Amino acid sequence: MEDKPKITLYGDYASQPTRACYVFLKYNKVPFEFKQVRVTKLEQYSPEFKKINPNAKVPALTDGDISMFESHTILRYLHESRKLPDHWYPRTDFRERAKIDEYLDWHHNGIRLGAGGYIFRKYMSSLTGKPAPKESINESLMNLKKSFKLMEQYWLKDDKQKYLLGNELTLADFSCASEITQIIPSNIASILDGYPKVKAWFQRILDISEFNKVHHKAIATLSKYFQIIDDQGNKPKL
Ligand SMILES: N[C@@H](CCC(=O)N[C@@H](CS)C(=O)NCC(=O)O)C(=O)O
CATH class of the missing domain: 3.40.30.10 (Glutaredoxin)
Known part of the structure; x- marks a missing residue:
């Protein structure tokens, strides 16, 4: 070898x-x-x-x-x-690869802007000594909703499709699902109920044992920390 x-x-x-x-x-x-x-x-x-x-x-x-x-x-x-294996990021089929790149490029200013932005502003910003103003937390929530809506209407529009880009896992699935995990222990976990395709897809990724092991631990750890902050504030309207 x-x-x-x-x-x-x-x-x-x-x-x-x-x-x-x-x-x-x-x-x-x-x-x-x-x-x-x-x-x-x-x-x-x-x-x-x-x-x-x-x-x-x-x-x-x-x-x-x-x-x-x-x-x-x-x-x-x-x-x-x-x-x-090729399915993660096809080597020869440049058209399929382009669709994965499209997701990966969108990710940073798409789902991460909303999910990461919300969690950072709501929970982490206080660690920096400069808690984020309510308006900016709400702005992240709006971005998150916009991203979930796009996921429902674009990547997950076909009900028969298991993953974001088809029926096989790609780099997009692990990247996107890792970003969504942090919503679960937060005060907006129920937001996923409004996006059933995203919720079902996310559950499929969470059911993968390698993914579950790591993310389960992260959810438990974040949950303890988020609880302390949540106890000090109000639940936002979803
Ligand atoms: N686009 C980067 C994002 C990296 C990033 O923002 N990492 C965060 C943690 S999730 C970090 O290191 N933050 C520390 C800091 O900004 O000081 C990637 O996908 O790797």
Whole structure:
């Protein structure tokens, strides 16, 4: 067997894009080492980590003498360098690949803007000493609804389709579902009831054991922290 250099994934279980890369490695049985960089402890700003990722964000990855950041870059690199099955990100069918890229590019200013934005503003911003104003929390909620609506009408419009881009898993599924996980322990978990296709698709991903193990732990941990903040505020109207 070819001797590959050892992969190290740097990240935090509380980070959505870290979880996407972590689960992808686990699901595909790629050996790797995980080094925790705890964002709540601002470890992403340590000089050692900034040598790996000067952008000071998780996740980051090293593989022998190459290092990289941005979860979608990491996923694509792992797929190609470890020769993982084609369905994740087709090598020859550039049309299918374009549809996956379309999702991956939309992700950052789509679902992440809404879901990540809501959780950061509602729950995490107080950690920075500057809690977000109510209007900006509501703005994230609007973005989240817009994203869920698009998912229902576009990627998940066909009821017979199991995953975002068809009946096989692609990079888009793990990336998107990792972002949605954090909604479950939050005060807006019931928002998914209004988007039944998203809810059913998300449940299908959550039922994948490698995904479930990691995300179940994240939901439990976030839930304890979110509860403390929720006890101090009101439930928003959905
Ligand atoms: N687009 C990046 C997002 C990376 C990112 O924003 N990571 C967050 C955690 S989820 C982080 O490290 N935040 C720390 C900071 O901004 O200081 C990706 O997909 O990897």
